[in-house]
Amino acid sequence: MSELFKVVPEATHNALVEAAYKHRGYNQDEAAYAAKFSAYASTHGIRTHNALKALHLDHLFGSGSKGCVPDAKIEKLDSRFEASQTWNANRKLGQATAYEALETCIELADKYGIGQVSVDNAFHYLWGGGYVMEAAKRGYIAYTNCTAALAEVVPFMGKYPTLGTNPHSWGFPTTDAVGFPIVIDWATSVIAMGRVQQIAREGGTLPPNAAVDKDGNPTTDPKAAAALIPFGAHKGYGLSLINEIVGGFIGGSLPTVRNRAWEIEDEKHTACFYFQVIHPDAMNSGAFAKGRDQAANVKAVIDDILGHGNENCLLPGQIEAGAAAKTQENGGLLFSIAEIEAFNELAVECGLEPWDAERFQTAKS
Incomplete structure (x- = not known):
């Protein structure tokens, strides 16, 4: 790795993250879930959704605003559908709520073959791929989507942002087949707004057709970018629209007032998310070619896709699996010096x- 990384013991990281959340009023369980999720993201190389990002979002839209309420209690609503639950999260911390929703879906899938939990009045849960990866490692097929914290994406051929970056995340239990779970996790904009801000700081330019200016005209100037464009034109737009419509069925707010325009008191300002977990046995037809069982058949399908000269192609989740192996090899979480300095700001808070970067081992390249 070209950038210098230091190895921070996971326990050291978690202690600081828990302290930061408790300092902001969250209870011990919430703080522990936040630290666990942040460590999981860092383990898999997801630097865009680590503890620094989580606490920054909490400052902007969570306990530092009105979007999240420390120590809130989830209200589980009555349902006539045994494999389905709908919750009012009452603006509880997103990571704590999402972990509970995932565990509930797994329990339902064990009993009914499939389970789903729809969550209203939620705070953003960050990296959706982390939750479905956890389920996939435990042998389940999992899916989640959520509405983003802000509307900052224009609809196809539009000029005003009315959509979030609205991610979709799928996880598949393929560890036996390929050595890691396949995790397909993507936002629906060409580029993230955080990346736009980074490029602006570094004096670079945006890729074509990634952003528009205040008048809705395409721009490659990061300082002129007022909103983002969906990837794949109408296809990314459609995928982003799915999240908003699913959120609308659950009870979600208008995207253009989400986490803003708090003076409009008769509108909701919170996000929604949706989880679904499927037990693979519930999908098993038993009619596999050449006497294969389900696991062998999945492997055969993947081998066929990566055959025929495609052997060097990557599978979704492979990079994250490699990052996790690097984390394990180094015996701790890997952070840049700049990230350690940012953690030290939290320590002072x-x-x-503060952490002394010199006492941490330098990561193996």
Whole structure:
């Protein structure tokens, strides 16, 4: 790796993250879920959704605003459908709510073959891929989507942002077949707004057809970018629209007032998310070619896709699996010096001793 990374013991990381969340009023369970999820993201190389990003979002839209309420209680609504639950999260911390929703879906899938949980009045849960990856590692097929914190994406051929970056995440239990779970996880904009801000700081230019200016005209100037464009034109637009419509069926807010325009008191301002978990046995036809069982058949399908000269193609989740192997090899979470400095700002906020980067081992390249 070209950038210098230091190895931070996971326990050291988790202690600081828990302290930061508790300092902001969250209870021990919420803080522990937040630290667990942040460590999981960092383990798999997801630097865009690590603890620094999580706490920054909490500052902007969570406990530092009105979007999240520390120590909130989830209200589980009555349902006539045994494999389905609908919750009012009451703006509880997204990571804690999402972990509970995932566990509930798994319990339902064990009993009914499939389970789903729809969550209203939620706070953003960050990296959706982390949750479905966890389910896939435990042998389940899992899916989640959510409405993003803000509307900052224009609809296809539009000029005003009325959609979120609206991610979709799928996880498949393919560890036996390929050595890791296949995880397909994507936002529906060409580029993330955080990436736009990074390019602006570095004096670079945006890729074509990634953003529009305040008048709705395409721009490659990151400082002029007012909104983002869906990837794949009408196809990305349609995928982004799915999240907003699913959120609308659950009870979600108008995207253009989500986490903003709090003066409009008769509208909701919170996000929604949706989880579904499927037990593979519930999909098993038993009619596989050449006497294969389900697991062998999945492997045969993947081998066929990656055959015929495609052997060097990557599978979704492969990069994350490689990052996890690198984390394990180094015996701790990997952070840049700049990230350690940002963690130290959190330590000062909590009244804790900042980390001394020199005492951490330098990561193996």
